Amino acid sequence: MSEVKTASSRRPLRIAIFGFGTVGSSVARILTESKPEQLELTHVFNRNVARKKADWVPGSVTWSEDAGAVLASDAEVIVELAGGLDPAGAWVRKALASGKSVVTANKKLIAFHGVELERLAAANGGHLKYGAAVAGGIPVIPGIEHGLAGDRIERMEGILNGTCNFILSRMEEGAEYADVLKDAQARGYAEADPTEDVGGFDARAKLAILMRLALRAEVDPGQIVPKAITEVAAIDFSYARELGCTIRQIARAGRQIARAGKTNGALAASVGPALVGLRSPLSWSRGTENMVVLTGKYGGDVVFSGHGAGGHPTAVAVVSDLVALASGSKRVEIPAEKAEIGAEFEVPHYIRFLVKDRPGIVAEITAALAREQINIRAIAQKAGYPANALPFVVTVEPCKASALQRALAGIRRLDCMIAPPLDLQMLE
Ligand SMILES: NC(=O)c1ccc[n+]([C@@H]2O[C@H](COP(=O)([O-])OP(=O)(O)OC[C@H]3O[C@@H](n4cnc5c(N)ncnc54)[C@H](OP(=O)(O)O)[C@@H]3O)[C@@H](O)[C@H]2O)c1
Numbered sequence: 001m002s003e004v005k006t007a008s009s010r011r012p013l014r015i016a017i018f019g020f021g022t023v024g025s026s027v028a029r030i031l032t033e034s035k036p037e038q039l040e041l042t043h044v045f046n047r048n049v050a051r052k053k054a055d056w057v058p059g060s061v062t063w064s065e066d067a068g069a070v071l072a073s074d075a076e077v078i079v080e081l082a083g084g085l086d087p088a089g090a091w092v093r094k095a096l097a098s099g100k101s102v103v104t105a106n107k108k109l110i111a112f113h114g115v116e117l118e119r120l121a122a123a124n125g126g127h128l129k130y131g132a133a134v135a136g137g138i139p140v141i142p143g144i145e146h147g148l149a150g151d152r153i154e155r156m157e158g159i160l161n162g163t164c165n166f167i168l169s170r171m172e173e174g175a176e177y178a179d180v181l182k183d184a185q186a187r188g189y190a191e192a193d194p195t196e197d198v199g200g201f202d203a204r205a206k207l208a209i210l211m212r213l214a215l216r217a218e219v220d221p222g223q224i225v226p227k228a229i230t231e232v233a234a235i236d237f238s239y240a241r242e243l244g245c246t247i248r249q250i251a252r253a254g255r256q257i258a259r260a261g262k263t264n265g266a267l268a269a270s271v272g273p274a275l276v277g278l279r280s281p282l283s284w285s286r287g288t289e290n291m292v293v294l295t296g297k298y299g300g301d302v303v304f305s306g307h308g309a310g311g312h313p314t315a316v317a318v319v320s321d322l323v324a325l326a327s328g329s330k331r332v333e334i335p336a337e338k339a340e341i342g343a344e345f346e347v348p349h350y351i352r353f354l355v356k357d358r359p360g361i362v363a364e365i366t367a368a369l370a371r372e373q374i375n376i377r378a379i380a381q382k383a384g385y386p387a388n389a390l391p392f393v394v395t396v397e398p399c400k401a402s403a404l405q406r407a408l409a410g411i412r413r414l415d416c417m418i419a420p421p422l423d424l425q426m427l428e
Pocket of ligand 1: 084
């Protein structure tokens, strides 16, 4: 079992980086340039490592393509920056089982296996830190673990995926989805297969991590069904503007008010594009920025914002975790209970229809909504569209998404519908 040295120890903490890519090389850069005295980079592991060697990395560093050898070395902390569940998960388990500590930015691994890995770390005297796994360089995880540990956080709303925020904030300025996606791919903000980001899976993993820390609820991320941003069109931004809103990918979770005698109310969580008011801070984040708003029972709203991704910002979070480890700073133990997503948000919705016009459409939609006890708030139709492909918008009073889905299932079958209706939560 290795003992994590503290600042008062003479020898600096020996660090091995696994994965010398965007974040891994930025971590090495910070360790090399700013030379935190309590940290020493000793190993870099990567496949085909020869092509990775950089002349600015100190000559004392061992470059290796043998993961087993580095795990068996005298490095005390493994910094896992390869990503994915495997083989990264196997390296992390092996390191923790041998008493080493691990710092990672791997949200997928932490969302699905974080609890098990934390137990493994505790059982073997090591530590697991993952401050970079949510919102990159924004210290939202340390903020919850330390700065907000004294509050009882009741709900959170966040923009947790920079790629979606880049796409949606550019669409707000008039660009089309396909063009912005291409631009995001050219700039390295989006993968060749963007599903993980635009489908909401990346934000869902991050939301599950935040739910464990902030709401103290250990949920299976698979229980949260994300909604993709791909169906949002330019016209939705112009209707949103008329409603005093814009559109952002929002990951949100909260507890319903607890019933008498129960300590915890039922949990609701969702990920998907939503209308946010132009006066909400969530509408102010542009480009690849991230933002998290946490609402505490005692402290009220706290807003975190900044660069949610990128090599250097993410590396700052990783190095901060390393400095904390070297200083002997322990994670604040935040107890969490296994939990199910057992509730839905009751919020107003925006529904955009695309129809072949004929008399009676609004009456049929109204009737279908009324059967589910859903009240219409407003109807808006912009001029200048052809009658054979006419878009219009209905907003409804707060209702459960499941009731709205039942109503929309019937509405979708109307002969006039030429595309499935798009429904978005409206955050108020
Ligand atoms: N980039 C960001 O802005 C950001 C933000 C927050 C969190 N993260 C997280 O940080 C982690 C790293 O992301 P990144 O953007 O730095 O990724 P990246 O640029 O793709 O770097 C990953 C590195 O790991 C190496 N690698 C991957 N699989 C390997 C394997 N099986 N064996 C040996 N080496 C392997 C890759 O080598 P090759 O060059 O051979 O592929 C590459 O050098 C991920 O968990 C990611 O989710 C990234």
